[in-house]
Amino acid sequence: MINISRLTKRAHEHDIQVMVEGPGHVPLNEVAANVRLAKSLIGDVPYYVLGPLVTDIASGHDHIASAIGAAVSASEGVDLLCYLTPSEHLALPNADEVKAGLIAYRIAAHAGDLVKIRDKVIKWDMEMTEARRTLDWEKQLALSIDPEAAAKIHSRTGQHPGNNVPCTMCGGACVYMMLPQQKKYDKENKNLQQVK
Ligand code: SF4
Secondary structure, three states, rough: OHHHHHHHHHHOOOOOOOOOOOOOOOOOHHHHHHHHHHHHHHOOOOEEEEOOEOOOOOOHHHHHHHHHHHHHHHHOOOEEEEEEOOOOOOOOOOOOHHHHHHHHHHHHHHHHHHOOOOOHHHHOOOOOOOOHHHOOOOHHHOOOOOOHHHHHHHHOOOOOOOOOOOOOOHHHHOOHHHHHHHHHHHHHHHHHHHHH
């Protein structure tokens, strides 16, 4: 890293543009320090990382193992994420694997942005929270990072998007169904006590 910072300075002295590639394999507890150290050494130069992978045992699922490192890297201020697909270390990716990798990294980048520039990106999450609270399935699916996958899973419940009903995870114990009932009960109970 020290040598890279020296090379970066030499390149700038010769008016050569530079962007710096970081590591692709870093234990989770060292990811943040790695980004901070690199940024402090190389200065105002675009710095990007390959994930990094936080474990090497995830062959077939390296997009997930590396998105964990990517989310931490993004929150610490890397300028660009280089995405990995499920086929990393095994073969060249097909179209579905490219899609899986890109989705994993869009999630990682957004998670990082929620830390770095929260006010600018929180609207998406707030809208999803509101759609969940009101059991607005059409909106929830539309706001999902992968609406197609979300709709496919939700269709197993047999419900049509837009229904004001809970999903099959908690069924009748859905917090969004119970909360309004609880609030109504609390209000009625309060009124009753005032009458007494
Ligand atoms: S049933 Fe459970 S998981 Fe489904 S919307 Fe309600 S609280 Fe969420």
